[in-house]
Structure formats: C-alpha cells, structure tokens
Amino acid sequence: MASLSARALAALIVGWRDLANGPAYAALADRVRLLILDGRVALGTRLPAERELAAQLGLSRTTVSAAYADLRDSGYLDSVRGSGSVARLPARGGVVPDVLVTDQLDFSKAVLPAHPAVAEAAQRAVAALPSFLDESGFDPYGMRLARQAIADRYAARGLPTDADEVLITVGAQHGIVLLAHTLLSRGDRAIIESPSYPHAVEALRSAGARVVTVPVTPAEGWDESALEQAFQRTSPVLAYLMPDNHNPTGATMPKAQRERIVALAAEQGTTLIADETIGGLELDGQAVQPPFATLGRAVMLGSLGKSVWGGLRIGWMRADRELIQRVARNRFMTDLGTPILEQLILVELLADLDRILDDRRAYLRASRDHLARRLAADLPTWQMPSVAGGIAAWVNIGLPISSQLALAARNEGLVIAAGARFGVEGLFERFIRIPFTYPPEVIDRGVDALAAAWRSVTRTPLSVTDGDYAQVV
Structure with a gap:
C-alpha cells in the first residue's frame, strides 16, 4: 500500500488556510478532499498519522483529528486501528455529495469533441479489417x-524515418510510461517542465525517478539558464519536454533553444523525449516547427488524442532501432500490443490529418477568443495570457487560492483542476488551467461557474505577503 508522509502532504497543501472562513479543521479537510478528488492523492494511499501531520503543520492534534473525522464522515477516508487512514471515494448510493454529481461540466479535461472524420475513418477501417484477421494481434x-x-x-x-524506428502505442501516455520504465532506474534524475502534464510526472516517479523541474511561462517560455544548470548539475538520464504548444502554458520553444537543448543532452548522455501531442495546433498562422529529432538524437511521441479525438486511444513513438527494440521487449510486462482496428483507423486518419488540423485550428481560435472576451468581462482581475497555440489558457487568478477555487467551482457545477495539479510540491496556487476546447455556449457555462466560485472564495479579504508570491515559479 502506498503511503504519504506528513512532509509530503504538507507540501501538497501549501496555503490551505488562506481565505478560510470557517474552522481550521474544515479548511484542512477541504484541501485533502480536493487532493483525493483530482488525483494528487491516489485512492488507497495511507495518509500520515494524526500526530505526525499535526507536528508538521504546527497544529494541535485535536484539529487534525477533527479534519480526519470530517473526511471519514463524508466518505473520503477509511480508518482502521493499526492500519492508519486510507484515501477513498464515497460509496455510490444514498445521498451523493455535490462533488460527485454526474451532470457537472468537466473542465479538468482539455479535450476536443470527435472530428467527423473519425466515424468515416472507422467505417473504412472496418471494411479493411477482414484482410488482417489472420494476424495474431x-x-x-x-x-x-x-x-x-x-x-x-x-x-x-523533414525527418527521414524507417518503419522499424516507430512503435505504435495505446496513446502518448502509454509511450511515456514505456520509456520511463525502459530507461530509468530508481534514483535516476529526470528533467521535466514546471508546470507540466501531471500524468507525465506520475509516470516518471512511478519508474523511480527524482524529478528536476525547469520553469516555463506563457510569456517567457523556457528558462534557458535553469535548463543549462539542470543538465550540467544533475546529469539526467531522461528529459521529458513538450516543446510545441506546451500544456498548460501554450508556449512553443524557438529553434535556437532546441538546438541548445540537443547539445546539452548529448554532452550529458541524456535521452530527450519530445512530446508532440499538441503539435500542429498553432492558432495564429505561425509556422509549425520541424520535429525535434531533426536537430539531433531525440525520441518523438505523438498521438491523435488531443487533435482528433480522445476516445481513439492510439499513439506512437519514433526513436532509434535499438531503443525501439528495448521498449518492445519490456512492453509485454504491461500489455500485449495495440488493437488492430484502432491502428487501421489511424492509417485512415493520417491520410487526412492536415485537413483535420486546419479545422481544429479554426475551431480553437474562435473558442480561445471567446474565452478571452468572457474572462475580461466577468473576471477582469484575472490575467489570461496571449495564447498562440494549444488547447488551454494558463490563467493567473491573482491570489494563491486555486485549490479553494477548484473546490468551490464543484459546488457551482464545474469540475476544474487546480493549478497545483500541474506542478510539483504544491506550486501554482496562483494559476488555473482553463481549456478552450469547448464551444462558446459551454465556455459561457464554465465562466459563469468560475465567476460564482470566485465570489464565494473571496468574500474575506486576503493579506498577500512576499512569501505568497515566492510560491509561483
């Protein structure tokens, strides 16, 4: 059973008392409840003992005991004498808590509706399937x-590639997991951006990596000095980057910086992984960057999940033959191959992918502009950056209360991930990711819910100190 130390839990709930209108135990319970709901504390994880958490947070044990009791009463903890308190979700049945109602609008997933080409490609793939039924799969x-x-x-x-340098995966996340468990040993260093795709962080840590973070911002992009120091001081085994329309900031790495990173990786013997999942979604007419591997040795990851449809669970990696063979040998420990029908659908869609991407860019551009107008009108103190590409805006809400906002939004019918979900050790409480993958009428509902949630969590003025600002990287 996984367990969470008092120190680790304290890092995840930085600022938990900010704007707390009620008793401390209720604010603490609310923050832990959100960690469980958005996956930062996995179900089945043993929480720290009450005495240890009280000492770490500088609270009385009575306060922590009351918070744990609140979580038990609402169904988020199971406590057994001698075994500790374990995270869970409330059982379905009886009165369903507000946070679990099924008709809520879900902004925690930045996903597009399926492109019409999916159904057409599936029909052609089914017609072709009989020719492949003699294969084992x-x-x-x-x-x-x-x-x-x-x-x-x-x-x-512009990247000459042989079929033997490609492996088909069950989505890009599957590729990250396969590469992490092939390349990493416990204690190895792995570079990752901050903020970053949360499940990539989880994949690296599950393989035993010690993650080294490098800041990325919408306006400035990647901190080149921090990148150089991260490579030179830690000699990382692996570096996972999303250089095209980065999730969640929307930044795209310039060519000169890519060249520098390739050189740094070569000096340290680091395997670069460039995730192109959101590549091709440049929204303002800018040129699409060539594959990272045109500049030097790098593993390329891709999928159709963000650009075509999330329900089509298929992706790929492009690497040198030796690494592809190593990954394939390790793969049988986790799965036995990618379904043939999905691969046939992939082939059909690739033939039409440029047209599909044109459609997606037009759709996302209109939705992005609509979101910007609504936020300016309804939440004028928030700062939505200029987003030149991608699927979401990394919005600065001005106060370090993103987790409180996310919890309050659930009571307004909106599920949205707190900014800290995209960071490491509780960072980014001043930010929230708002997807613009939805049509205007859905974006309107989401902004209405965010505005109502914002009013509810800012009724009590917040005294912001220099220490609060230091939390943002």
Whole structure:
C-alpha cells in the first residue's frame, strides 16, 4: 500500500488556510478532499498519522483529528486501528455529495469533441479489417502498415524515418510510461517542465525517478539558464519536454533553444523525449516547427488524442532501432500490443490529418477568443495570457487560492483542476488551467461557474505577503 508522509502532504497543501472562513479543521479537510478528488492523492494511499501531520503543520492534534473525522464522515477516508487512514471515494448510493454529481461540466479535461472524420475513418477501417484477421494481434511494435504511415509523415516533415524506428502505442501516455520504465532506474534524475502534464510526472516517479523541474511561462517560455544548470548539475538520464504548444502554458520553444537543448543532452548522455501531442495546433498562422529529432538524437511521441479525438486511444513513438527494440521487449510486462482496428483507423486518419488540423485550428481560435472576451468581462482581475497555440489558457487568478477555487467551482457545477495539479510540491496556487476546447455556449457555462466560485472564495479579504508570491515559479 502506498503511503504519504506528513512532509509530503504538507507540501501538497501549501496555503490551505488562506481565505478560510470557517474552522481550521474544515479548511484542512477541504484541501485533502480536493487532493483525493483530482488525483494528487491516489485512492488507497495511507495518509500520515494524526500526530505526525499535526507536528508538521504546527497544529494541535485535536484539529487534525477533527479534519480526519470530517473526511471519514463524508466518505473520503477509511480508518482502521493499526492500519492508519486510507484515501477513498464515497460509496455510490444514498445521498451523493455535490462533488460527485454526474451532470457537472468537466473542465479538468482539455479535450476536443470527435472530428467527423473519425466515424468515416472507422467505417473504412472496418471494411479493411477482414484482410488482417489472420494476424495474431499480439505485436509489441504495431502493424507495419501503421508504422510505415507514421514514418512517411515524419519523412514529409523533414525527418527521414524507417518503419522499424516507430512503435505504435495505446496513446502518448502509454509511450511515456514505456520509456520511463525502459530507461530509468530508481534514483535516476529526470528533467521535466514546471508546470507540466501531471500524468507525465506520475509516470516518471512511478519508474523511480527524482524529478528536476525547469520553469516555463506563457510569456517567457523556457528558462534557458535553469535548463543549462539542470543538465550540467544533475546529469539526467531522461528529459521529458513538450516543446510545441506546451500544456498548460501554450508556449512553443524557438529553434535556437532546441538546438541548445540537443547539445546539452548529448554532452550529458541524456535521452530527450519530445512530446508532440499538441503539435500542429498553432492558432495564429505561425509556422509549425520541424520535429525535434531533426536537430539531433531525440525520441518523438505523438498521438491523435488531443487533435482528433480522445476516445481513439492510439499513439506512437519514433526513436532509434535499438531503443525501439528495448521498449518492445519490456512492453509485454504491461500489455500485449495495440488493437488492430484502432491502428487501421489511424492509417485512415493520417491520410487526412492536415485537413483535420486546419479545422481544429479554426475551431480553437474562435473558442480561445471567446474565452478571452468572457474572462475580461466577468473576471477582469484575472490575467489570461496571449495564447498562440494549444488547447488551454494558463490563467493567473491573482491570489494563491486555486485549490479553494477548484473546490468551490464543484459546488457551482464545474469540475476544474487546480493549478497545483500541474506542478510539483504544491506550486501554482496562483494559476488555473482553463481549456478552450469547448464551444462558446459551454465556455459561457464554465465562466459563469468560475465567476460564482470566485465570489464565494473571496468574500474575506486576503493579506498577500512576499512569501505568497515566492510560491509561483
């Protein structure tokens, strides 16, 4: 059973008492409840003992005991004498808590509705399926037809690729997990951006990595000095980057900086992983960057989850043959191959992907502009940056209360991830990611809910200190 130390839990709930209108135990319970709801504390995790957490937070044990009791009463903890308190979700049945109602609007997922081309491609794939029914389907590399289609697309983008340098995965996240468990040993250093895609952080840590963070901001992009220091001081085994329309900031890395990173990785023997999941979604007519691997050795990850449809669980990695073979050998420990029908759908969609991306860019551009107008009108103190690409805005809400806001939003019918979900050790309480992957009428509902939640959590003035600002990286 996984366990969480008092120190680790305290890092996740930095600022938990800010704007707390009620008793301290209720504010503490609310913050832990949110950690469980948004996945920062996994179900089944043993929480620290009451005495240890009280000492870490500088509270009385009575306060922590009352918070744990509140969580038990609402169904978020199971406590057994001798075994501690374990995170869980309330059982379905009886009165369902507000935070679990199923008709809430979900902004925690920045996903587009399925493109119409998906259904058409699926029909063609089903028609082609009989020709492949004599194959076993247990193939860790993927069908050669699909691998060749990916290779051809890379070649068309300026990166000559052979089918043997491609492996088909069950989405990009699957690729991150496979690479992490192939390349990393416990205690190895791995560079990751801050903020970053939360499940990438989880994948690296599950493989035993000690993550080294490098700041990224919407306006300034990647901190080059921090990048250089991270490579030179830690000699990382792996570096996971999202250089195109970065999630969640929307930043895109310039060519000169890419060249510098390739050189740094080569000096340290670091394997670069460039996640192109949101590549091709440049919104203001800017040129699409060539694949990272055109500049030097790098593993390329891609999928259709963000650009075409999240329900199509298929992706790929492009790497040198030796690494592809290592990953394929390790893959049988986790799964036995990618479904053939999905691979046939992939082949069909790749032939039409440029047109699909044109459609997506137009849709996202209109939705982004609509979100900007609504936030300016309804939440004028918030700062939405200029977003040149991607699927979401990394909005500065001005106060370090993103977790309180996310919890309050659930009571207004909106599920949204707190900014800290995208950081490490409780950072980014001053930010929230707002997706613009939804049509205007849905964005309107989301902004209405955020505005109501904001009013509810800012009724009591907050005294902001220099220490609060230091939390933002």
